[in-house]
Amino acid sequence: MxxxxxxxxxxxxxxxxxxxxxxxxxxxxxxxxxxxxxxxxxxxxxxxxxxxxxxxxxxxxxxxxxxxxxxxxxxxxxxxxxxxxxxxxxxxxxxxxxxxxxxxxxxxxxxxxxxxxxxxxxxxxxxxDLTQAEAVLGVIDATESAELDAALVQLAGGLAEPLRQLRSALLDVLAHLEAGFDFADEDLPFITSGELLRQIDDSAKQVRRLLDKMAFRSEAVESVRVVLIGRPNAGKSSLFNALLQRSGAIVSAQPGTTRDYLTAELEIEGLKCQLIDTAGMEAIVADLDDASIAAAAQSMTQAQSRRADVTVLCLEAGRPLDDWEREQLARFDTPNRIVVQTKVDLRSSHFPVGEGRGEGILLPASILPTSSHTGHGLHQLKEAICTVAHATAGPPTAVVAGTAVRCSESLRLAAASLDLARDAITSGLGEELIAAEVRVALIELGKVAGTVYTNDLLDRIFSRFCIGK
Ligand SMILES: Nc1nc2c(ncn2[C@@H]2O[C@H](COP(=O)(O)OP(=O)(O)OP(=O)(O)O)[C@@H](O)[C@H]2O)c(=O)[nH]1
Ligand SMILES: [Mg+2]
CATH class of the missing domain: 3.30.1360.120 (Probable tRNA modification gtpase trme; domain 1)
Structure with a gap:
């Protein structure tokens, strides 16, 4: 004691x-x-x-x-x-x-x-918190300015604050789920499964971002994941090729051309990006020869877009929106998303911008008109990717080595639990199972922050300090 x-x-x-x-x-x-x-x-x-x-x-x-x-x-x-x-x-x-x-x-x-x-x-x-305690040691032990910089950021709450927000969001989710158990007879959802899914996805993304910070020491360069999504034939692969200025992805008038996903490195004004082209979503599964391949392709697309730092939603200019696109637009007020119109060279009438189209959907005022064929709007799209990446991810920050070693496993376990929670939601499993996974994630995050600790752990951390600190 x-x-x-x-x-x-x-x-x-x-x-x-x-x-x-x-x-x-x-x-x-x-x-x-x-x-x-x-x-x-x-x-x-x-x-x-x-x-x-x-x-x-x-x-x-x-x-x-x-x-x-x-x-x-x-x-x-x-x-x-x-x-x-x-x-x-x-x-x-x-x-x-x-x-x-x-x-x-x-x-x-x-x-x-x-x-x-x-x-x-x-x-x-x-x-x-524990990450700040370790940062004190990091400041004392720093032998070069980059190490000192990382330790000072961590000491100022560089990890403590995101961890606090993450834990608070997950505690809210848990509170909603548990309120649901207590009033199970009333048959009122305390949180809709869509909202639940969104919150779990957001939290999982935050956990992975923290993990990336831990990995930053060894990787040296963190790249921003930019994922192109849209319905089949929207022009994603063409945009992918146009942004890369080469023809890596197969483009065809046949919807459902891209079945897997493709990745390529792209550097925009010094920002290292991993550009990811995905299979078109929904709507035309029935038209495809093999619905199971399409289903697998779509689940890959979903997995990619969950892991995206920046998501670019591609809407074909002049085409009516389908249900999937409407659902996506409803979520596009989150800061890491960009909406583009594709093929604006083809259609004289673009979507009216910043107002409804009589479909109850408000298009974002910042929707970007692009054409892969003429190159129109590509420069603006690159700028938007940079702005969004900087605004949402912040500059990559390393963490003190001791913290990275101690916490990576806990963060991996937290991310795995959140993935299991997501699976439980999408497969319609009971709320008890979802809550159990959220609890495991909270315990693992608690170990990182130090709200869950053992005397052994404290002895191990603090014995590395010098006397007087
Ligand atoms: N005129 C014009 N045609 C375009 C443009 N972008 C794509 N297309 C055409 O639209 C069709 C579909 O383009 P893709 O890039 O394959 O579309 P995709 O979204 O990758 O399609 P899937 O992989 O099937 O989901 C092709 O015939 C392209 O030539 C554009 O900017 N202008
Ligand atoms: Mg494609």
Whole structure:
């Protein structure tokens, strides 16, 4: 067990002679301890200090003829690094002097801190999560500026905040599912399966994004997945070829030409993209020779679009929308999607933009007219991909090595559970099964953030710290 009840003390400045040395203390008995070894000059009762303050004074040292001058930095309340009263004694940076200050504090009731114990207390007080605790170590251990940069981003909440949002979204899903169990007799869905699916998909995507950050250390370059979707014959493969300026994908007037999916590397203004052409969705399955191949192709398309960083929905200019397209458009207010009209060279009448077409569907005002044959709008499409990728993914950020090693497996398990939850929804399995998978995902994410931990895990993490941090 990790005790929070005693007052700990350690030298917090680096070893070696320096102008200033720091001895740090934290714990509920801080004031009593200071009253025994420190004297403010001019005198003020320490009990009268309610806010963070610097108090000049002296520390009384055993075996030395005179006390040592120092400044006492005092955080008297809970709003400190460790969430308990904290003090730092800043004095001359001589090792024998700092050791004497330590001894004085120990005879005043403190005990020497173990490695990383201040940061451990910050974690146990909920001031930082486990990824931020590891970032403290990352900052100390950094040997090059890229490592320092990654550690500082992580310390500022680079992983903590997305994890918090993810856990909160999944807790909402779980709350809805569980409310459904409690009122099972009423036959009212607390959350529709479409909404459930959307939330699970969004969460799974976030988890994979975090995993990508973990992998970033070894991969060095993160590429943005751009997936082209649309109904058969919409012009996806033509757009794929036009964006790549080559003819890799087979194009034909026959709907259902693309059965698998194709990927190719595309670089737009320095942004590395993986462009993915998919099989056309829905509507004409019955026309195909082999409906099972079509079904497999469509499920591949769905899997690709779930993993997309940017989805480009291709709508053929001038054609009436079908049900699948209408359903897609209804979801296109999410920020990582772009809608294009294809083949605008063919039709004189494009969709009216930003208004309904008498079908109850509002087309996005930002719909992009394109033609793969004339090249119209391709430049704008590339720009839009860049903008969306930057806005939704943010710049790729590495994480501290220790965090990546500790958390990758948990994130993989969380992603796998969310995939199982999705399968349970689409196969119409009971809500209990969905909830069970969401719970597993939450536990795994909890391990990453440190809301679920064991003493062993904490010992392993904090023992790598130096004393005084
Ligand atoms: N005029 C014109 N024709 C186009 C354009 N883009 C595609 N086409 C034609 O539309 C037909 C279908 O194009 P594809 O690129 O194969 O369409 P797809 O969406 O990949 O089709 P599936 O793979 O079957 O889902 C072909 O005959 C293309 O030549 C365009 O910009 N202008
Ligand atoms: Mg195609």
């Amino acid at each position: 990790h005790s929070l009840d005693d007052t700990i003390v350690a030298v917090a400045s680096p070893p070696g002679g320096a102008a200033r040395g720091i001895v740090r203390l934290s714990g509920p008995g801080l004031r009593d301890c200071l009253e025994r070894c420190f004297r403010p000059d001019p005198f003020v009762p320490l009990t009268s200090i309610q806010r963070p303050t610097v108090v000049p004074g002296f520390v009384f040292l055993h075996g030395f003829a005179s006390p040592a001058p120092c400044d006492l930095y005092l955080w008297p309340g809970r709003r400190s690094y460790t969430g308990q009263p904290v003090a730092e004694i800043h004095t001359i940076g001589s090792l024998p002097l700092l050791e004497a200050v330590m001894r004085a504090a120990c005879s005043g009731g403190a005990r020497p801190a173990s490695p990383g114990e201040f940061t451990l207390r910050a974690f146990l007080a909920g001031r930082i």
